[in-house]
Amino acid sequence: EVQLLESGGGLVQPGGSLRLSCVASGFTFNIYAMSWVRQAPGKGLEWVSVISGSGGNTYYADSVKGRFTISRDKSKNTLYLQMNSLRAEDTAVYYCAKEGGYTYGWFDYWGQGSLVTVSS
Amino acid sequence: SYELTQAPSVSVSPGQTARITCSGDALPNQYAYWYRQKPGQAPVLIIYKDTERPSGIPERFSGSISGTIATLIISGVQAEDEADYYCQSTDGSSSNLYVFGSGTKVTVL
Numbered sequence: 001e002v003q004l005l006e007s008g009g010g011l012v013q014p015g016g017s018l019r020l021s022c023v024a025s026g027f028t029f030n031i032y033a034m035s036w037v038r039q040a041p042g043k044g045l046e047w048v049s050v051i052s053g054s055g056g057n058t059y060y061a062d063s064v065k066g067r068f069t070i071s072r073d074k075s076k077n078t079l080y081l082q083m084n085s086l087r088a089e090d091t092a093v094y095y096c097a098k099e100g101g102y103t104y105g106w107f108d109y110w111g112q113g114s115l116v117t118v119s120s
Numbered sequence: 121s122y123e124l125t126q127a128p129s130v131s132v133s134p135g136q137t138a139r140i141t142c143s144g145d146a147l148p149n150q151y152a153y154w155y156r157q158k159p160g161q162a163p164v165l166i167i168y169k170d171t172e173r174p175s176g177i178p179e180r181f182s183g184s185i186s187g188t189i190a191t192l193i194i195s196g197v198q199a200e201d202e203a204d205y206y207c208q209s210t211d212g213s214s215s216n217l218y219v220f221g222s223g224t225k226v227t228v229l
Contacts, residue, residue: 047218
């Protein structure tokens with residue numbers, strides 16, 4: 001059974017940093033690309049970033065480029081999102097999501113989400 | 121930037137058919153995907169590659185594509201189908217690889 005378990009969310013001041021983690025199980029982690037998708041309170045889904053299965057390729061939404069860094073650790077089956085220079089508009093539930101195919105396409109499994117609140 | 125357009129809301133009576141549309145210029149060339157999200161829960165994939173249904177998703181959910189419009193069809197709507205539904209596709213022309221529609225709230229009357 002595929003499971004994705006996020007952690008690391010919380011309250012942070014504007015300009016601060018936070019690192020999210022997502023522990024994966026139930027599939028061969030290093031084969032599939034993994035993404036972070038966020039949802040601001042009462043709003044829709046917004047893709048944030050993706051990393052290839054090997055970790056060699058990363059892509060970011062324009063809204064987070066230069067501030068967020070996605071990475072993965074094959075030995076720990078863990079996906080990360082390092083978030084720096086946080087802004088109020090980054091407040092959201094952050095989901096990690098597994099790629100459904102072998103290229104960049106869709107998400108077949110999602111974690112339960114981790115809430116990040118950016119406020120003074 | 122590339123956008124997918126969805127109606128904000130759809131209302132349907134139990135047992136009737138709900139049709140949720142998603143409009144996007146690149147949909148003739150890129151697949152559409154659909155997710156259901158209930159309050160306080162993570163999204164769940166219900167249709168992939170325009171028309172395919174993952175295992176475990178009821179047969180009353182189906183997808184279709186015609187030109188620039190993808191449609192999610194819920195036949196014989198049940199009270200438990202009340203949720204937000206999002207379409208998603210990919211944008212190969214920009215760094216924003218994945219694009220979501222704004223979501224459609226389905227209300228079962």
